Amino acid sequence: MAETTNRDPELARTLLRRREVLGAVCDGTGDKRTIVDQLDIPRSTLDDVMRELSDAGLVRYADGEWVPTTVGRCARDIHEAYVERIAGLAGAAAVLEPLSDADIDPAMLDGCTVLEPDAVLPDRNVTAFTERVRDATSLQGLVPQALAGHVPSVHEEMIGDPEMTTELVFDTAVYDELLELYPERTAVALEHDAITMYRAPLDTEYGLWIADGDSVGIIVYAGGGARGIIMNDSDAAVEWALERFRAARDRAEEAPAE
Incomplete structure (x- = not known):
């Protein structure tokens, strides 16, 4: 043939x-x-x-x-799917603009939800992350940067739910800085049976979380705050995010209890 x-x-x-x-x-x-x-x-x-x-x-x-x-x-059908994917990319363009050449899979942008800063409350979009933490029973994430003002609320959500399990991989420099700023909170998290914290050099330009293994979000940082958040719950986006998380976790070392 x-x-x-x-x-x-x-x-x-x-x-x-x-x-x-x-x-x-x-x-x-x-x-x-x-x-x-x-x-x-x-x-x-x-x-x-x-x-x-x-x-x-x-x-x-x-x-x-x-x-x-x-x-x-x-x-x-193919054309409509293409238009939908381009629309997702266009909607995320302003949020992704600060990134140089990040390896974000197209599946993350296909049908995504984009949250940009509010003109009156610039960090309102970050509350989407804390709400996902509050509702989740498991959380995995990469933390190449941290918004210090939101650390206490995220910490309370992680330790306040006895059924929640958490695995976080911190950039080494970020982990050391948080340990210095929040020594007591860090110690409590390290001693918590359901929280595992890792540290390693992270070359990613965005934060990443996976909630309950079925919802993904990335946080793009700029100007000392969150430029925006992109969320997706498709199987392909979750699979990509889990691969990214596991690869980073495998290279990291578990943070010891102080």
Whole structure:
């Protein structure tokens, strides 16, 4: 069987130009008059569009109406998924802007929720993290930087729930700084049976957490605060985050009780 490797750029261009009409046909609107009214386009223009879609193998005329071909329906679905992923990337662009070339998997941005600072309360987005900590029964994370003002509240959430287990990998310098700033809180955390703290040099430019093994968040730092938070609960995003966490944990050493 011959292998087809040719990529036809014209198909992609046709899909981009005629996506609204193809979408209407895929959604069951096969009558031209209905499409004209629905999309508010001239009948003569629609005739040209249908001819173009038919020539591209995306639609066909059957039993008095236009219907999508298998290729047409698949093309519409692929294009919609692409547009959704680009929308996620565009929504996260302002938050990701400070990062040089971070190795964030596209799955983290596909269908993500983006929280940017509030104009009145700049650190309001960080409360999303503390709320996830409050609701979680397990928490894993990478801590390349820390927002000192939020350390007490996060600490209370971690030690206040007897059913919560926590594993955190701190950048060595950050761990040493927190130990100096909060010696008593650090000692309590180290002695807690359900909290394990590690330290290692971390080269990541963002903080990372996984809550209950099914929800992921990254914190991008800038200007001494949180530039923004990106959250996702897809299986692919969780798998990527767990791989990142486990790789860092495997290189780290467990922090000893002082």
